[in-house]
Amino acid sequence: MNIYDISKQAGVSIATVSRVLNGSPNVKPATRKKVMDIIDRSGYVPNAFARGLGLDTMNSIGIICADSSDLYLAKAVYYIENDLRKNGYNCILICSGYEHKGKEDALSRLLNQRVDAVIMAGSTYVEAEPKDNRYIMNAASQTPVFLLNADLDCPNVYCTVCDDFKAARSATCALLNSGITDILYLYNSRSYSGMKKLSGYQAAYHMHKIPLNADMMQFFDGSHENIDGVCRFLCGLKEQGLVFHAVLASDDMLAVGAVKYGKMNHIAIPEELSVIGYNNSLLTVCSDPEITSVDNKLEAMCSQLVRTCIGVLNSESMPPKVVYQGELIHKGTTRLTDQQSKSDQHKGGHF
Amino acid sequence: MNIYDISKQAGVSIATVSRVLNGSPNVKPATRKKVMDIIDRSGYVPNAFARGLGLDTMNSIGIICADSSDLYLAKAVYYIENDLRKNGYNCILICSGYEHKGKEDALSRLLNQRVDAVIMAGSTYVEAEPKDNRYIMNAASQTPVFLLNADLDCPNVYCTVCDDFKAARSATCALLNSGITDILYLYNSRSYSGMKKLSGYQAAYHMHKIPLNADMMQFFDGSHENIDGVCRFLCGLKEQGLVFHAVLASDDMLAVGAVKYGKMNHIAIPEELSVIGYNNSLLTVCSDPEITSVDNKLEAMCSQLVRTCIGVLNSESMPPKVVYQGELIHKGTTRLTDQQSKSDQHKGGHF
DNA sequence: TTGTACGCGTTATCAT
């Protein structure tokens, strides 16, 4: 079944069928009805490939993320797919993994597919070495690129980020204000955003004029699901004599590990150990007590990212960078008041 | 840049360029090299739409799931995408939601895109009413359909499932054998697989000649993330006077709620309350104690599903149905021995 | 309001 078959059966030319199909106003109602009847009866659907060839688009957008089963990225993909679909776009999903090669492959795959845009979700896509971001810039010269939680200043690249520096600083300040000065910063990623969080932690100490201790910034080098490993890692630190009364984690999963560590060692939470996670994910409510966490407004960010994307595809002028503000959500692993953390957000504007 | 530009620069016809591109053996090595040099230098890539039009495929496969941010489905999508990519296919992801309309829309969208195959992940896609599965059968007449965790006997539909009936029965038997006869079955889905699990629970009681109590099979009607709601739901049951010393949940998230319920009411786990979850997801290790859960071999199932899919696309003969066996993974919320549960798997073969 | 004819960039068939 193609447009010729329909045109023959309806006794009109393919141009008229095409016009009916695409809702052109220049069709006599009677003709339109006649054609529509044939189309409905036959169940004809235009061939998407032919359409794509002529229009140079199949209305599809690529989404790259490192691991779509990661709690945070899974949410991001879900929000983005929903919004794009509402705007008439299909999503081609590629999980790139965390290695550079995988990222480049994913991007080139999508460009070969001639997607209308590429969305890269996750801070892992912008790296410290400028040359490692070259491949994104090259892609952007062909197709608009939209980054979620990563920042890259380049034409045709649009960033939607959460200010992780401020959020981490606020969280740290909240702990410092409550009188805890031995805060262990626990992280598992050295990505752009990972480094921003670390800087935020450090900035809070500077603000409070408390010297930093390198041992209190610990990198956990393990799988994103190895909660038990995090727990053992902290036990190891304790055995080495490291003393800390709070853990600020760059990810909720690390925070869950910290809570487990506390329980295993009979350390009361939050009385003797405060814990703050990051992402305010489902994990925070699985834990007992529930984990205080930084909410980084993922849904709002995704919604904004798609809005920007659609705008760009419609040749509207769009901001190359939109910054959201994280918010500390107090739950059961801290004994902080909202007042304290809020006052800190207003300080430190000099950073 | 198109194939004509390359052919001109190389001083050959487009046919030769095409042959070089597609690795035809009928090209003189010297010519091949000459053409390849031009291609490499210019960075030319064949137009995917034109290619699609000619070959009637763009090597893309649709994945439909209700909610790609659901822990279980997210894993499924991840495994499937990875395997398909290794086989040279791209994935178009659509989240259909749990309503019928969304599912139909998703499917028709993919068919319009002329995907090579459709994968529907999740038990929600096969419903009790045969007419509600009509849309899948129709799709199957155009494109092969692969179901994960759902069973539909229809030409061109291939099913990869886990025997949830047996798994639920084994889990229930394990509890019964340990002397607990008041087991609350908690579920949140009336899908095909949801009903299978429920039947498994009931079958175990039959096997042990213990009468069923309708109050002990409770449906939780809430969001997939409302752990607090589950907890309150159980508290409500307790207040109504319902007595149970074990909870068998159709989903880990429900089991997490049960553990929380136990803690809130100072019920010792597993001493006074055993809890078994389903899916053996990350949630089971977030909880304290870690939750005993039914592992349904998701990764193996996905791998098999993709293998079947690739086989079908290559016109190989493939089995329309592959059944996996779940396995009870003992963790901290039960006091069962492997022996007990294993012996039950061998009984009841008459079901 | 409608129809004709061409272009989109491949792949494949058939000559040579």
Next chain:
DNA sequence: ATGATAACGCGTACAA
């Protein structure tokens, strides 16, 4: 081993 040319099915400029 290579080239000319016909599909593939649609959108659309232009003509009528």
